[in-house]
Amino acid sequence: MAFYEVYSHPALIRYKTNVCTRATLFVLMVFCLTYIPPLLVAYKSQGFWLKRSTYEEQPVVQFQYQMLMIGATGTAGEFVAWSTFPDFNRLLGSNLRIPAVSVKEEDSNQDGKSDRLRLQLSVPLKAEEQIYSIQLLLTFSYQLFRMSTVVMQSMAFIQHSSSVPGSQLFINGDLRLHQQIPLPHRGLHAAYNVSVVETGSPFATSYDLASIIRAYQARNCKRKCLYVFVYVCVVN
Template sequence: MSLRVVYSKSFGVKYKAPICSKAFILYAVITLLTFILPFLFCYRSNGLWLKYETYREQPRVQFKLQYLLYAETSDHTSPLICGNFPRTLQITDACSTIKVIEEDTNIDGKNEFLDLELYLTTNDTVDVLSIALLLIFDFKIQDMCLFEMESMVVINHSSGLPGGRLNVFGDLDLIQKLPLVCSTRRPIRINKPILLFESPDWLVNIYEEYSKRTHSTKLNNVLVKWTRGRSYQQPFVVKTKINYNSVEIMYKPKFWQVMKWAWIQYFSTLVLSVFVFKKIKKFVFTKHIVNTLIERSM
């Protein structure tokens, strides 16, 4: 004949001790360790405070129709320089034609790519050996962070063989040395001009100053095709297609996001700590390692 539980009652056992006793001091130490050790573990493992976070966003990018082309030729004394920018320097006016296409293919208000074609005219005795092309953009993000800046893309290529055409393909990418401090009300603006020609070695100076910026853009996933040989009557052609893909943005999280992440880390270790120290207290008091007054309730 099988039996069933029809009623149950637990018997309580309480272990009591005065405040000034070894038992109470041991209880206080165990209680403090239960809550402090998980905090120290999370803090020392760099997992408690969220220092930065990332997300992806497709930026709003627009070519400002400002460019600088610096071409080194077989005539080392006179490179070919041309461009379209507010502050001009003495240029050779060798860029006869430039074609620019920016297109929003999915009609979301953001351009997807830049298709640029530039024709460089030379005289009958000069071969093109090296190209440096600087393109200036307006770069904006606005989903979680309001940020805008004037940025640059540099295309460099050289060859020991005279060329007739340069094809370049790549993706515009964001470079960050510091995370953004995001705000939905106050946009962060970096509008310092890039193309400055005050120093004699102005191209090196432009590169140096741009490399110091905490936020900039560059061309990634670059594919280059250098076509050698051309008729002297034909211009040197530079054709580039730059894709405006989504970029990874690093930012400083706000207070509540930091606390949410900290609580998740702390609570996960606190559960284990409570379980372990509960077993320790049971062993210490039930084995009478310290003196206590036992009180049983029916």
């Protein structure tokens, strides 16, 4: 039996509502929970499946106002010396020469961290004395905070010699961190926050520069090694 269409009428139904409804709020919440938390997790975790990454940080470096200076005045072992360590100065006897010292730490960009150290030493000499070589040791406090919290005592060692005596020596250098292990990202790493020089010791061996540098560079390298050294440019 065939069927015939006898009447048709199209129906148009429209539903209207305000934008500020619970349904709109629900959609916005779902959108935020879908995209924002993964982005925050990726940012805080330094990325997903990260194998290797690098970052730069300006350390907080403070001069400790500890110095040890030795100048050779001849080829037969004659020398003059001075330090900020009273016990070492007492061991020098007639070889002690107390210099005029000027120290200034500069913060070029006003960020609260010292960018440059200006140090000037003027050593008084006798009329017959001339300087052929100079050794200078300076100590610093070195701190990192951005990724790892590291506090350590570091040093700068400067050495220069010449076959002819000199009256002035200019040094320009940068402190750099030498690292052979990953730093811990939790807690305080202060294993090397000890004095570079054994202050208060009455023995001359405690102020031997070769021993100080050897112990400084070793720093328990069987397990980990972390120290700061200085690159210098010398002009005399």
